Amino acid sequence: MPSYLEWLLGVLKESVNLAGLPEEVYEYLSKPDRILTVKIPVRMDNGKLMIFEGYRVQHNNALGPYKGGIRFHPEVTLETDIALATGMTLKNSLAGIPYGGGKGAVRVDPKKLSMKELEQLSRGYARAIAPIIGPEKDIPAPDVNTNPQIMAWMVDEISKLKGYNVPGAFTAKPPELWGNPVRMYSTGFGAIVVAKEAAEKWLGGFEGKTISIHGFGNAGQWAAYWATKWGAKVVAISDTSGTVYDPEGIDVELAMKVKNETRKVINYPKGQKINDSMAPLFVEADILLPSAIENVITAENADKVKAKLIVEPANGPTTPEAEKKLYSRKDFVAAVPDILANAGGVVMSYLEWVEDLQYYFWDEEETREKLAKIMRNNFHRTADRWEKLKAQHPDKLVTMRDAAFVLAVERVYNAMKLRGWI
Numbered sequence: 001m002p003s004y005l006e007w008l009l010g011v012l013k014e015s016v017n018l019a020g021l022p023e024e025v026y027e028y029l030s031k032p033d034r035i036l037t038v039k040i041p042v043r044m045d046n047g048k049l050m051i052f053e054g055y056r057v058q059h060n061n062a063l064g065p066y067k068g069g070i071r072f073h074p075e076v077t078l079e080t081d082i083a084l085a086t087g088m089t090l091k092n093s094l095a096g097i098p099y100g101g102g103k104g105a106v107r108v109d110p111k112k113l114s115m116k117e118l119e120q121l122s123r124g125y126a127r128a129i130a131p132i133i134g135p136e137k138d139i140p141a142p143d144v145n146t147n148p149q150i151m152a153w154m155v156d157e158i159s160k161l162k163g164y165n166v167p168g169a170f171t172a173k174p175p176e177l178w179g180n181p182v183r184m185y186s187t188g189f190g191a192i193v194v195a196k197e198a199a200e201k202w203l204g205g206f207e208g209k210t211i212s213i214h215g216f217g218n219a220g221q222w223a224a225y226w227a228t229k230w231g232a233k234v235v236a237i238s239d240t241s242g243t244v245y246d247p248e249g250i251d252v253e254l255a256m257k258v259k260n261e262t263r264k265v266i267n268y269p270k271g272q273k274i275n276d277s278m279a280p281l282f283v284e285a286d287i288l289l290p291s292a293i294e295n296v297i298t299a300e301n302a303d304k305v306k307a308k309l310i311v312e313p314a315n316g317p318t319t320p321e322a323e324k325k326l327y328s329r330k331d332f333v334a335a336v337p338d339i340l341a342n343a344g345g346v347v348m349s350y351l352e353w354v355e356d357l358q359y360y361f362w363d364e365e366e367t368r369e370k371l372a373k374i375m376r377n378n379f380h381r382t383a384d385r386w387e388k389l390k391a392q393h394p395d396k397l398v399t400m401r402d403a404a405f406v407l408a409v410e411r412v413y414n415a416m417k418l419r420g421w422i
C-alpha cells in the first residue's frame with residue numbers, strides 16, 4: 001500500500017495536470033520549504049529522563065504564514081508529518097484564507113503520560129520550535145491527541161520567552177486565554193455543514209439520514225453532536241476500545257459524556273458492542289465520516305463500504321485506490337475530501353487569529369455563522385468545479401478530491417507566480 005505521502009503527491013501531480021499548470025509547480029510543491037527536527041527531554045515522574053523526538057514541517061508560505069496543527073502520536077513519522085504539512089498548504093489555499101501550510105508532530109503516546117509530564121513535553125516542544133514560529137511566521141494549533149490545554153501551555157511558554165503575551169502564536173486556545181468557544185467544535189461542526197450541503201444536493205436532504213462515524217475524538221464527537229442536532233441519526237461510533245452500533249440511533253450527548261469520563265466509547269451503556277474499531281466503516285449508513293487518521297479506507301477494504309456519501313473529518317482517511325473502487329459503485333455519490341470537509345478547524349483558527357491580532361472578539365453565534373458561510377461557499381465552489389472538470393474529461397475518473405486539489409493548487413500557483421518564485 002502506498003504511504004500517505006506517496007499517494008498525496010500522486011493526487012497533487014494529477015491536479016497540476018488537470019489544472020493545465022506547468023510540471024514544475026508539482027516539483028516545487030512536492031518538497032517542504034523547511035523541516036525542523038527537535039529533541040524534547042522530559043524528567044518523568046519516576047525520576048527517569050526520557051528524550052522525545054518532534055518535528056515542525058513548514059511546507060509553503062506563498063499565501064501567508066505557515067499554519068497547521070501539532071500531533072502527539074506513538075506512530076507518527078517525519079514522512080507522515082510532511083504529508084500532513086503538504087495537505088495544510090492545499091487546505092488553507094482551498095479555504096481562501098491567508099495561510100501557507102505546516103504541521104508539527106511529537107512521537108509519543110500521550111495516554112501514557114501524567115498531566116505533569118504532558119505539560120513538560122508541551123512546553124519543551126514549544127521552546128524547541130520557538131525560533132521558527134510566531135503570529136507572522138508559523139501558527140500551530142491542535143491535531144490528533146492535542147487540545148486547548150496544551151495550546152494554553154504552549155502560548156504561555158512562548159509568551160514567557162518573548163517577555164510579553166503573544167496571543168496569536170497558537171490557535172484553538174481556551175476561550176479564557178484569547179480563544180473562541182467555537183474552535184472547540186469547529187472541525188466537527190464544519191464537517192457537518194459540508195455533509196448537510198452535500199446531502200441536500202445529492203441525497204435529497206439531510207434530516208433522517210443515517211450516519212456512521214469512525215473515530216470519536218474531537219472531530220468525531222462534535223460531528224456526531226451537530227449531525228444529531230440537525231436531524232440526522234448517528235448509528236455507529238468507535239475508538240480504539242471498539243465500536244458501538246445502534247440502528248435506532250445513538251444518544252450522542254450520553255456517548256460524549258461516557259467517552260470523556262472513561263476514555264472508552266465501549267462503556268456506552270446501550271446499543272450493540274462490536275469488538276472492532278473499524279466496524280463503522282462497513283455498517284449500513286447513508287453517510288460515512290472517517291474521523292480518526294489516514295489510510296483507513298484502502299483498496300483492500302473499500303468493497304465492504306456501504307455508504308453512498310463519504311465526508312472526511314480526518315486527514316487522508318481514503319486512499320485513491322480505494323476511491324477508484326468506491327466511485328465504480330453505481331450508487332456511490334462522492335467522497336468529500338478532507339481538505340474541504342475538515343477545514344472548519346483551520347478556518348476557525350483563522351478567525352481566532354484575526355481576533356487575537358486585533359484584541360477584538362466576536363460572540364459565539366456570530367463566529368459560528370462566519371465559519372458556516374465559508375464552509376458552505378467552499379463546498380459549492382468545489383462541487384461546481386468538479387462538474388466542469390468531469391465535463392472536460394469524460395474519458396477519465398475525476399474525483400471530488402481532484403477538483404478540490406485543482407482549486408487549491410491554482411491559488412498557490414497564482415501567488416507563487418506573482419511573487420516571482422516560479
Ligand code: GLU
Nearest residue numbers: 068069141143345346349
Ligand atoms: N489540525 C487541524 C487540521 O488538520 C487544524 C489546524 C489549525 O487549526 O491550524 O486542519
